[in-house]
Amino acid sequence: MKKSILFLIGILFSCSSLSFAQDIDSKLIQDITQNWVDVTNNEDIEGLLKILTNDVIIFSPNAEPAMGKSTIEEIYSPYYQAYDLEVTATINEMHISEKIAYVWTLVEGTRGPKGGNEFDNFNYNNLWILKKNQSGWKLWRLMFNSPS
Structure with missing residues (x-):
């Protein structure tokens, strides 16, 4: 009986630890999402590169995949x-x-x-x-399209 109770306590502890770890990861990923918003709004290429893996691939509509940080920098800087x-x-x-x-x-x-006063509205579904x-969560693959 005692072994069964200890076993159940162990399972409950493991599940709560897993849930706690996922809560932490969820918060970290929400932070990366906000960081992406911030670097995009500030047109901050260095900030963008910091949240990407070295082997990142971005799949943009009607374009070849952009592979690696150097390619992303070449595309996004201009x-x-x-x-x-x-x-x-x-x-x-x-x-x-x-x-x-x-x-x-x-x-x-x-x-x-830049410097203009005509703006286009857009929206994209991003995956x-x-x-x-070891350094935490980074964006590895990015795919997006326009829902309209």
Whole structure:
């Protein structure tokens, strides 16, 4: 009887520890999402590169996959220099496993030429796959499309 009770207590403790770990990971991933919003709104290429894995791939609509941080920098630096951006991201769904997580976000915002006063509204469904390593969670694969 005592062994059964100890076994049940052990299972409950393990489940609560797992839940606690997932709560921490969930918060960290929410922080990365907000960090992505911040670096995008500030057109901060260095900040963007810090939240990406070295082997990141971004799958943009009607474009070849952009592979690796150096390619991302080549694409996004001129984009950030040319446009003023203001975005928000709403997490619709998140699933976390030990080393991989996915997040489905709706990104909405405006984009216009620097110094201009005409802005386009946009929204994208984003699917982000994050990878956890010794330095924490990083964006590993990013895919997005326009829902309209």
